[in-house]
Amino acid sequence: MTALDHEVVLEAEALTKHFPVRARGRAALSRVPKVVHAVDDVSLSLRKGRVTALVGESGSGKSTVARLLAQLYPRTGGDIRIDGVSTAVKGGRQFKAYARRVQLIFQDPFASLNPVHTVRHHLTRALKIHGRYEGEQSLTELLGRVQLTPASLYLDKYPHELSGGQRQRVSIARALAADPEALLADEPVSMLDVSIRLGVLNLLADLKNRLNLAVLYITHDIASARYFADETLVMYAGRMVEGGDSETVTQRPAHPYTHLLVHSAPDPERVRGATEPIDEEDSGEPPSLIDPPSGCRFHPRCPKAMEVCRVRVPERTLVGDAPDHWVACWLFGDEGGENETTALVGKAGDVGEVAEDGDDAELEPMTTVAGLETTSAEPEAPELEGAEP
Numbered sequence: 001m002t003a004l005d006h007e008v009v010l011e012a013e014a015l016t017k018h019f020p021v022r023a024r025g026r027a028a029l030s031r032v033p034k035v036v037h038a039v040d041d042v043s044l045s046l047r048k049g050r051v052t053a054l055v056g057e058s059g060s061g062k063s064t065v066a067r068l069l070a071q072l073y074p075r076t077g078g079d080i081r082i083d084g085v086s087t088a089v090k091g092g093r094q095f096k097a098y099a100r101r102v103q104l105i106f107q108d109p110f111a112s113l114n115p116v117h118t119v120r121h122h123l124t125r126a127l128k129i130h131g132r133y134e135g136e137q138s139l140t141e142l143l144g145r146v147q148l149t150p151a152s153l154y155l156d157k158y159p160h161e162l163s164g165g166q167r168q169r170v171s172i173a174r175a176l177a178a179d180p181e182a183l184l185a186d187e188p189v190s191m192l193d194v195s196i197r198l199g200v201l202n203l204l205a206d207l208k209n210r211l212n213l214a215v216l217y218i219t220h221d222i223a224s225a226r227y228f229a230d231e232t233l234v235m236y237a238g239r240m241v242e243g244g245d246s247e248t249v250t251q252r253p254a255h256p257y258t259h260l261l262v263h264s265a266p267d268p269e270r271v272r273g274a275t276e277p278i279d280e281e282d283s284g285e286p287p288s289l290i291d292p293p294s295g296c297r298f299h300p301r302c303p304k305a306m307e308v309c310r311v312r313v314p315e316r317t318l319v320g321d322a323p324d325h326w327v328a329c330w331l332f333g334d335e336g337g338e339n340e341t342t343a344l345v346g347k348a349g350d351v352g353e354v355a356e357d358g359d360d361a362e363l364e365p366m367t368t369v370a371g372l373e374t375t376s377a378e379p380e381a382p383e384l385e386g387a388e389p
Contacts (some may be wrong), residue, residue, distance in 0.1 A: 006047035009083065009214040010069060010102060010182045015042040016077035017064055021290060037289045038064045040238045042078070046182050046214035051205070053217045053229035053246065055261065059286055061238040062218045063107070066184045069216065070104040071095060100130055103175035107187040109167035113159040119143075119170050120155040126177035142173045147203060165196040169203065176207070182214040183207075190219070201228050222258075223265045226250040231324075234258045237286055237297040239313075244325030254319050254327040257298045296330065304331060 018035040039061045046052055054062050067073045069080065071089040079086050082101060089095045106112040113122060123142055127133035143151040146169040159167055168188060175183060185204060189197040205228060208215050217229055225232045226246050233243040234255065242255040253259040284301035287293050293300055299309040314328045 006050050008045045008047050011043075011045040011081050011084075012065075012069060012078060013043045013081070014078040015065065015068055015075060015080070016040055017061075017068055017073060018076045034290055037238050037292050039068065042235075042238075042240055044216075044233060044240075044243075046216055048181070048214050049208060049212045050231065051208055051215040051217050051229040053219060053225035053232045054235060055219055055222045055225050055232055056235035057220055057261075057286065059237075059289070060235045061289075062220075062235055063186050065235075066104060066186045066216065066218055069182075070102060070184055071098055072104070096129070099180075100178045101180055102182045102184065103178055103180040104184045105168075105171055105175050105186060105188050108191055109164065109171045110159055112171055113167060115159050118156050118158055119162075122170065122174055123155075123177060126174045130178045132177060132179065142177060145176055145207065146170070146173045148173070163196075164192045165200060168192060168200055172203070172207075176211075180213070182216070184216045184218075186218045187220070188217075189224075190221075197224075204228070221265070222250055222261045234261065237292060238289055239297055240328065241298065242327045242329075244322055248320065248322045248325050252320065252325075254325070254332065255298075255329050256302045256304055256331075258327075296328075306330060 017039040019038055021034040021036060023034065042061075042065055044052065044054075044065075054065060056062050064073065068075050071080075071087075081087065082098070087098065089098050120139065123139050124133060127138055127142075132138065139155060140151040143149065143154055148154045148166065148169055154162070154166070154170070159170075162170065172188075183204070188204070189200050192200060201224065204215060204217070207213060217225065219225055222232070222234075229246045231243065232246040232249040234241050234249065234257065236257050242249060242253065242258045249258060250262055253262050287297060287300060293310075295311045296302070296305075296309045296314055299305040302309065308330050312330070314330045314333055316326045316328050317332045319325055319327050319332050
């Protein structure tokens with residue numbers, strides 16, 4: 001079954017969010033107010049029974065996308081549709097109705113749970129808000145869904161009495177109290193101990209399958225995206241640069257930034273020697289989002305940048321054999337004069353690398369990292385603290 005066979009629950013088109021910058025001193029007299037270009041022209045679709053990973057380094061705009069989709073931020077531009085119907089939350093009742101269908105799981109479970117209330121209070125309140133409270137049995141069922149059993153051991157505990165993994169499971173249970181169709185998981189395992197991350201990801205995968213949920217998994221760890229997600233979208237400096245099924249994006253990356261992400265992930269099978277010099281092309285910092293670069297935002301760091309990259313924003317271009325693998329890069333557009341390289345994606349491990357004599361180039365094996373104990377495979381910006389619903 002392909003991605004197109006799954007029903008779209010939530011989608012965004014040309015989603016944009018700019019945050020105003022508070023000017024001081026002489027800057028306050030400027031006629032042109034400055035803004036942070038946190039998210040620009042982001043489009044994505046979340047489908048039932050599928051996990052979509054949104055990958056990028058810190059400050060790329062991933063969490064802002066999640067908060068826009070959860071209607072916690074007003075958007076600067078673009079459209080959000082649920083079941084194909086455009087939606088804009090303008091009041092408490094509208095937000096409550098929207099939150100029944102779309103729930104956000106925050107990165108820090110301790111900050112998103114009120115420390116003076118018990119697990120029982122958090123779950124009871126969420127169930128009552130969404131009209132689904134049916135006594136003690138409903139609490140037991142919720143905790144059972146997130147594998148916190150027997151429920152009696154957890155219901156009367158406070159957040160500080162739980163481990164990090166248990167707190168995050170309570171946060172997930174609270175989100176499930178609304179019986180949502182889409183879950184937005186904002187780096188749900190990044191603050192957890194390495195030894196328990198895999199368990200939480202497996203729980204989310206199990207919930208996706210049993211409840212037919214559409215899941216957006218936000219992470220900076222592209223290896224965990226390959227392990228957990230069906231589709232992977234890569235974000236850099238507020239824009240999306242590549243997308244497709246996770247196996248293709250992580251094992252045959254097309255965009256130079258995605259390639260850099262994949263090869264910067266720690267891999268026991270690909271450890272550099274102590275005397276091997278570090279490639280200067282791997283260095284650099286993300287640009288300022290107050291004054292982002294023109295054209296492709298990655299061009300100041302890109303080893304393959306051309307003149308067109310500096311002046312024009314690349315459009316999405318389908319590449320390779322996979323039907324849904326796209327990249328926003330002039331290396332694969334008419335302006336780059338390298339359309340022929342499109343056929344090489346999936347054969348070579350690097351962008352623009354040509355397999356000699358028609359033979360496929362070998363792909364380096366990649367293992368999952370960040371505590372996800374799986375086997376390696378062969379060729380293969382402001383933050384908002386959580387609040388109770």
